[in-house]
Amino acid sequence: MKSNLKKHILNRSRSEKRLFLIALDIFLIPLILFISFYSTEKQTFLQNSYNWLVFPLSILVAIPIYMKMGLYRAILKYFRSHAIGSILIATLIAAVVWVGALVLLNFQHIPSSVVLLYWLGTFMVITVTRLSAQQWLYGEISKNASAKKVLIYGAGSAGSQLAMVLKPDPSYSLIGFIDDDKSLEGWNVLGLKVFSPLQLPASIEKYCVDEVILALPSxxxxxxxxxxxxxxxxxxxxxxxxAFADLVSGKLQTADINDIDIDDLLGRNIVEPDSSLLPINITNKVIMVTGAGGSIGSELCRQIISLAPKKLILLEQSEFALYKIEQELDALIKKSENHIELNRVLGSVTNEVLLKRLFQNKTIQTIYHAAAYKHVPLVEENPVAGLANNVFGTQLLAETAMNANAESFILISTDKAVRPTNVMGCSKRIAELILQALAEKPESKTVFTMVRFGNVLGSSGSVVPKFRQQIKEGGPITVTHKDITRFFMSIPEAVQLVIQAGAMAKGGDVFVLDMGESVKIADLAEKMIKLSGLSVKNDKNPDGDIAIQFNGLRPGEKLYEELLIGENVSGTKHQRIMRANEEFMTWSTLEQKLDKLEKIMQVDNILEIKSQLTNIVDGYKPWLEKPIMSDNKNVIPITKSY
Known part of the structure; x- marks a missing residue:
């Protein structure tokens, strides 16, 4: 009988359990108050029939306060010391407000001993009832209250494999499966019930589910x-x-369970690559990747290894990043069973002596130039370092590659190069101009090309890892502006398109990747909060978990980014890659402007540096404390604004 009653209560929904607690408190509050009068021998107060109204008044005051303080939101199974603190404060506030209401309503004075006993009584009785109910209902379960209640979405082979991994793990408590296969509905798989997707909301509430794990790799x-x-x-x-490929070995572990893939956050399908384009610049060739340890560079290396180059040269200035990617690539090479020579080079693209040594044998055939300083505020604060690396490092590398008759040179560019408002974007546009100008030199045998795209999700400095960390820390999530939008693409898809674009290059091409629809950053933040099982804290939901805080645009930051400078754009054989036909300078004109810029950088005059940048990059509008004079009549000097 006792077991059936317990099971009956446990199977009730959260809302039904909350209503029961409210009903219990409605019964207990006036009872405790009545006992408080008699325990202090102040029962003469109740001889006046009007004074009996203090009892319903105590309920009318206490219940809304308890609700506001979250006493009925706490899950009984996970009742802990912090909840006892909330009861202490809530009962104290209720007692004080109740006394205040009595004074306003001209009730006879109530002795302080009654009020004190009433407060302590409500605190102790409510606490004891919760603890007793927890012990009776959950018993041994409550000892492992940290165990996550989990539903597995997908009752196929992947879901079954996941269930077998999680079952022995004491940190997980499996509730069942969710599957849209109607023939499985109501059946048991590995002793776990299969629910339909329509039952998902009710199942989550009924069983107090903490987590849903998608087991749908295909x-x-x-x-x-x-x-x-x-x-x-x-x-x-x-x-x-x-992904399904990772499960074939049958070695799935709990450590393999990840947050939702960033491609899923974008909500768009990836176009399959053109397999005829991928090997053109890579297979059986000597490849160099600069910035090989960065987010883009490292993914380039992974995909290059899968295409069987003859040799891969990793150029990276960070010792740790170089070591990390080299270890990873070594493992990939062993798995591939291909004979691929891997060279590690610790250094910078600004080191002329190093570059000449690397190219002296004229064996490097393809260069993917991913090395760049890309963090907008940091480059804005350190323009000399940013320009030295992004502009003059690119120039040095490109000229060295051209002199060594390298076959292909592919620059990783950015949408921030289009009508830039910051030094970083400006530096990348100048890097594009350098390659466009070099491509037109008669003696150049190197095919120079640029691939321009927007933000990649998951890269260093990307909003996704930043938002995940802020959610983990309890918020708030910080966004610069409520209307700010960005183009996004996953790193693997962007790199795949870069490789394909480079294979279609004829020389001086500016390829632009179709990034799909731009994404509102505030919407992305909200989606990530909700998929973490939390709610957004705002004016409509003041009791939410994570707030989104808008801090204002940073220096050099745009509300939205663009991918094209002009309207002259044509398609290619790949539906996601466009060719932009944009104006550029001759090498002789550009070289003079770069020489002047380099001289100004040597004296570290920020105002003059930004003034010279406006003479090189059409449409550059710098953020400055003071207006600047420009030789470019198309540029209207502006001042810094917030």
Whole structure:
């Protein structure tokens, strides 16, 4: 009988359990108050029938305060010391407000001993009832209250494999499976019930589910997006297992369960690559990747290894980043069973002696130039370092490659190079101009090309890892402006398109990647909060978990980015890659302007540096404390604004 009653109560929904607690408190509050009068021998107060109204008044005051203080939001199973503190404060506030209401309503004076006993009584009785109920209902379960209640979305082979991994783990408590296969609905798989997607909201509430893990490695992007849209509305953390290829070995571990893939956050399908383009500049060739340890550079290296080059040269100025990527690539080479020579070079593209040594044998055939300072505020504060690396490092590398008759040179560029408002974007546009000018030199046998794209999710400095860390720390998530938008693409997709674009180059090409629709950063932040099983804290929901805080645009930052300088754009054989036909300078004209810029940089005059940048980059509008004079009549000097 006792077991059946306990099971009956446990199977009730959260809302039903909360209503029961409210009803229990409605019964206990006036009872405690009545006992307080009799315990202090102040029962003469109740001889006046009007004074009996203090009892319903105590309920009317206490229950709303308890609700506001979250006493009915706490999950009984996870009742802990911090909840006892909330009860202490809530009962104290309720007692004080109740006394205040009595004074306003002209009730007879109530002795302080009654008020004190009433407060202590409500605190102790409410605390004891919660603890007793927790012990009776959950018993041994409460000893492992940190165990996550989990639903697995997908009852197929991947879901079953995941269940077998999680079952022995005491930090997880498996509730069941969710699957859209109607033939499985209501059946048991590995002793766990299979629910339909329509039962998902009710199941999450009924079983107090903490986490839903997607075990759908072979599902296409559109199906995953529909599932995520459903889960986004529910108070549950959503994670996922790796791609199907990673499960073939059967070595899935709990450590493999990750937060939702950033491609899923974008909500768009990846176009399959043109397999005829991928090997053109890579297979059986000597490749150099600059910035090989960075987010773009390292992914370039991974994909290059899969295309079987003859040799891969890693140029990286960070010792740790170089070591890390070299270790990873060594493992990939062993798995591939291809004979690929891997060279590690610790150094910078600004080191002329180093570059001449690397190119002296004229064996390097393809260069992917990913080395750059890209953090907008940092480069804005340190323009000399940014320009030295991004502009003159590119010039030195490109001229060295051209003199060594390298076959292809592909520059990783950015949408911030289009009508830039910051030094970083300006430096990347000048790097483009350098390659465009060199491509027109008659003696050049190197095919120079640039690939321009927007933000990549998951890169160093990207909003996604930043937002995840802020959510982990309890918020707030910081966004510069409520209307700010950005183009986004995953790193693997961007790199895949870079390789394909480079293979289509004829010389001096500016390729622009189709980034899809721009993404509102505030919407991305909200989606990440919800998929973490939390709610957004705002004016409409003041009791939410994570707030989104708008801090204002940073120096040099735009509300939105552009990918094209002009309208002259043509398609290519790849649906996601466009060729932009943009104006550029001759080498003789550009060289003079670069010489002047370099001389100004030597004296570290920031105002003059930015003034000279406006003479090189058409449309550059710097953020400055003071207006500047420019030789470029098309540029209107502006002042810094916030």
């Amino acid at each position: 599902a296409n992007r559109s199906n995953r997006q529909l599932i995520l849209e459903q889960l986004e509305k529910l108070p549950v953390h959503v994670r996922s297992i790796p």
